[in-house]
Amino acid sequence: MRTGWRGATRRVAHAVSAPWRDRAGRVALVLLVALLAWRGVLLAGSYFNQDDYYLSARAWAATLEPAFLVRDTAGHVNPAQQLTYWLVARFAPFNWGVVATFVLVMQAVASVLAWHLLTRLLPGRWVRIPLLVAFVAAPLTLATTLWWSAAMGLWPHVIFSIAAVLLVARLHDDVGPERWTQAGVVACLVLGLLWHERSVLILPVAYGAAVALADPHRGWRRLVAPLRRRPVMWAGAVAALGAFLLAHRRLTEVEGGAASWSSTPGLAWSYVGRTIVPGLVSGPWQARLEGGAVDPAGWTVAVAMVLVALVGGWLLLRGGATARWAALLLAGYVLADLALLVSGRGGFGLIVGLDPRYSADVVHVGVLAAALALRGVPRVGVDRGAVLRRRGAVGAATVAYLVGSVAGTAVLVPHFQNTEDRAYVEQLRADLAADGSQVVHDALVPPGILLPLLGEEAFFSRVFAPLPEAPAVDEPSSRLRVVAEDGSLEAPALPAGIPAREGPVADCGYAAGPAGAGVRFPVPLAGRFAIRLRTFASEETTLAARLGSWRDLVQVPVGPQETWLTVDLDAPASVLDLRSLGLGTVCVTEAFAGAPELP
Numbered sequence: 001m002r003t004g005w006r007g008a009t010r011r012v013a014h015a016v017s018a019p020w021r022d023r024a025g026r027v028a029l030v031l032l033v034a035l036l037a038w039r040g041v042l043l044a045g046s047y048f049n050q051d052d053y054y055l056s057a058r059a060w061a062a063t064l065e066p067a068f069l070v071r072d073t074a075g076h077v078n079p080a081q082q083l084t085y086w087l088v089a090r091f092a093p094f095n096w097g098v099v100a101t102f103v104l105v106m107q108a109v110a111s112v113l114a115w116h117l118l119t120r121l122l123p124g125r126w127v128r129i130p131l132l133v134a135f136v137a138a139p140l141t142l143a144t145t146l147w148w149s150a151a152m153g154l155w156p157h158v159i160f161s162i163a164a165v166l167l168v169a170r171l172h173d174d175v176g177p178e179r180w181t182q183a184g185v186v187a188c189l190v191l192g193l194l195w196h197e198r199s200v201l202i203l204p205v206a207y208g209a210a211v212a213l214a215d216p217h218r219g220w221r222r223l224v225a226p227l228r229r230r231p232v233m234w235a236g237a238v239a240a241l242g243a244f245l246l247a248h249r250r251l252t253e254v255e256g257g258a259a260s261w262s263s264t265p266g267l268a269w270s271y272v273g274r275t276i277v278p279g280l281v282s283g284p285w286q287a288r289l290e291g292g293a294v295d296p297a298g299w300t301v302a303v304a305m306v307l308v309a310l311v312g313g314w315l316l317l318r319g320g321a322t323a324r325w326a327a328l329l330l331a332g333y334v335l336a337d338l339a340l341l342v343s344g345r346g347g348f349g350l351i352v353g354l355d356p357r358y359s360a361d362v363v364h365v366g367v368l369a370a371a372l373a374l375r376g377v378p379r380v381g382v383d384r385g386a387v388l389r390r391r392g393a394v395g396a397a398t399v400a401y402l403v404g405s406v407a408g409t410a411v412l413v414p415h416f417q418n419t420e421d422r423a424y425v426e427q428l429r430a431d432l433a434a435d436g437s438q439v440v441h442d443a444l445v446p447p448g449i450l451l452p453l454l455g456e457e458a459f460f461s462r463v464f465a466p467l468p469e470a471p472a473v474d475e476p477s478s479r480l481r482v483v484a485e486d487g488s489l490e491a492p493a494l495p496a497g498i499p500a501r502e503g504p505v506a507d508c509g510y511a512a513g514p515a516g517a518g519v520r521f522p523v524p525l526a527g528r529f530a531i532r533l534r535t536f537a538s539e540e541t542t543l544a545a546r547l548g549s550w551r552d553l554v555q556v557p558v559g560p561q562e563t564w565l566t567v568d569l570d571a572p573a574s575v576l577d578l579r580s581l582g583l584g585t586v587c588v589t590e591a592f593a594g595a596p597e598l599p
């Protein structure tokens with residue numbers, strides 16, 4: 001038994017290390033480490049953004065149960081993502097280092113699998129190097145990588161898509177146990193769907209790769225050859241996909257809606273011509289950035305189209321039938337991706353076509369299609385001169401793509417690293433840690449943190465509930481604070497408030513003893529507001545406070561004191577009842593109601 005396990009371990013270790021053993025593999029390993037380190041530095045400088053906050057807050061407040069894992073989130077059902085949010089919110093809240101490491105590991109796993117796939121499709125060929133560089137360094141995947149929630153929709157899908165194609169390629173080469181490899185293809189589809197519904201495209205990608213690899217067959221017979229050879233595997237994958245689509249339809253409601261017929265051509269041009277085409281050739285090298293949209297300069301689109309036409313044309317001329325099927329695979333994937341975008345988010349307008357979140361996954365299929373096309377390109381010349389020329393061309397392509405990626409990344413990084421969010425949260429946490437007695441007045445967070453469209457979920461009390469500092473919110477306190485635009489905590493002012501009527505007791509105002517006292521305001525109060533009480537007590541006393549449907553307990557220390565009450569009323573009320581729960585009496589010398597603001 002031990003010998004069996006040792007033998008199996010050696011075989012696995014050999015299979016994992018084999019693609020890196022030749023000279024091209026060693027060069028690829030050095031480049032991969034360097035490029036991932038570069039991505040790691042960029043990730044370390046980024047921070048949480050928009051959806052990350054409210055999804056983390058939802059997870060922190062939720063119980064880990066099936067209903068939470070399959071909850072409809074803006075039209076998505078992604079149990080694995082929900083579980084990840086829950087784990088991070090519970091065990092590493094607001095810890096960007098943990099999140100950045102997780103995202104980088106996902107890209108690293110995808111990149112290693114990509115090299116294995118390239119080696120399987122193009123064994124021993126140096127042209128694998130620029131394809132790997134394109135996969136790892138394409139700026140099209142950068143913005144999505146720097147955004148946690150977007151990265152979880154990209155990299156798991158890419159990982160399982162590449163893994164499925166790798167298993168299909170192993171089946172084509174008759175490598176490994178047939179049944180387990182076929183089961184692995186279906187498992188990749190299922191696991192990808194647990195992360196994001198975009199993984200419905202794993203099945204057509206795997207099938208498209210199988211068709212392109214069906215070398216002995218000619219013409220349209222390639223389409224049925226994979227199905228005839230492994231009908232159980234494909235039937236199982238279709239059944240799994242059908243079950244998912246049925247469950248997804250029952251669990252979700254589409255938000256945003258489909259695009260109108262009149263706007264679909266414009267959206268298609270934004271998505272394909274202005275985003276995917278420049279993105280596949282390391283662009284954009286110049287662009288206007290607004291929100292999540294990347295609008296490339298016209299010259300970058302023109303240059304990218306020329307490059308795609310030249311490279312694609314050469315591959316189609318030299319790659320034969322395999323290249324043509326590879327081109328159909330890429331075109332089909334882009335059209336399917338576009339269909340998902342038009343049907344699910346097209347209602348948001350043409351700008352969604354410029355959002356990298358919806359096109360970043362095309363990179364891995366572009367690399368796959370190029371590898372399949374190159375597989376069909378014959379290697380002409382075996383003399384030293386021909387080999388050196390080929391390696392020189394590969395080196396030039398690698399350097400050119402790296403230079404383009406550096407330029408494209410430089411355009412995107414300042415906009416997508418979310419440094420303002422980091423500064424805001426770090427300032428907030430520092431002020432909370434400096435004085436734990438402070439109470440924060442609840443209000444909408446700045447729209448740069450989270451858009452107010454989410455209503456109550458965009459309030460401070462929800463967004464920052466998972467903070468390790470556990471901020472107190474809207475409790476009666478003498479140290480009420482409002483959050484400034486930079487995240488700092490400031491003592492509030494009431495510049496436009498309503499004073500209560502003068503109290504009936506001379507030199508005391510309202511005498512709140514065991515019998516109670518009614519602090520009267522000249523007009524009914526409603527909604528969310530604060531009341532600033534100025535009091536004097538000869539002994540520490542607890543007051544029971546009531547205004548309409550609102551109730552709370554207020555601790556009043558000895559001597560003069562200023563206490564803030566945060567009130568939320570559904571119906572108007574004008575009398576604040578204060579009653580001492582002890583024998584002492586509290587003099588309320590002033591009561592002022594209004595919305596707390598920065599001084």
